[in-house]
Amino acid sequence: MTMKLNVLIIGIILMTSGCQKNKKTVEVLQEMTTEVVKKEMNVSNIELEIYDYEGFSTYLDKTDDKVYVINFWATWCAPCVKELPYFEKLNENYKNQNVEVILVSLDFPHVYDKNLKPFIAKKALKSKVIALNDTNENEWISKIDKSWSGAIPATIIYNKNQRKFFERSFTYEELEKEVKQFK
Structure with missing residues (x-):
């Protein structure tokens, strides 16, 4: 995994593990992580x-x-x-x-x-x-x-x-x- 993906995953873990969860921030981080994963795996380039x-x-x-x-x-x-x-x-x-x-x-x-x-x-x-x-x-x-x-x-x-x-x-x-x- 790239450093960018690792940082996003760590961010999600930190945001979701705290007592005071900021729902919007978590959603944004999850969306960013999904996009990075797709780019990492070239999923968007696959025509099925x-x-x-x-x-x-x-x-x-x-x-x-x-x-x-x-x-x-x-x-x-x-x-x-x-x-x-x-x-x-x-x-x-x-x-x-x-x-x-x-x-x-x-x-x-x-x-x-x-x-x-x-x-x-x-x-x-x-x-x-x-x-x-x-x-x-x-x-x-x-x-x-x-x-x-x-x-x-x-x-x-x-x-x-x-x-x-x-x-x-x-x-x-x-x-x-x-x-x-x-x-």
């Missing part, structure tokens, strides 16, 4: 694509020569977060080999700015990140795969000739092995 299922579904049936790796995850899902580096590594290692990694966040819309964007910035995610905002999950989960219970992490790997669905976590080696079967 947000789709309902209909808009997102175009990513599920492409017929070009690429292999698509679509991972459903959320910032609150520990197994999802644990495996994200493997998808990032796959994206880096195969980006010039007609493989596209798409990370589909199932985080709730009210935490996009508070949790999702800072997470993307902090982890420096390079893969395409999409937020799926469709509350009718009972309908779209089965459209993605009839066997999907809705649990995450879940992954689809497909090309124009074949498709596989996984409702599980991956190691990098397991993920790479599956992708190689599509090449």
Whole structure:
């Protein structure tokens, strides 16, 4: 953290810990801290694509020569977060080999700015990140795969000739092995 952020945090602690709280000062310090955190993490620079299922579904049936790796995850899902580096590594290692990694966040819309964007910035995610905002999950989960219970992490790997669905976590080696079967 920068010195400016540390000073703001200390200021908030001091202002909120005293017996006589100055509410306006606390609010101003909290607002300043939020702005500094956003700047520190470049959150305001993150443009998040947000789709309902209909808009997102175009990513599920492409017929070009690429292999698509679509991972459903959320910032609150520990197994999802644990495996994200493997998808990032796959994206880096195969980006010039007609493989596209798409990370589909199932985080709730009210935490996009508070949790999702800072997470993307902090982890420096390079893969395409999409937020799926469709509350009718009972309908779209089965459209993605009839066997999907809705649990995450879940992954689809497909090309124009074949498709596989996984409702599980991956190691990098397991993920790479599956992708190689599509090449």
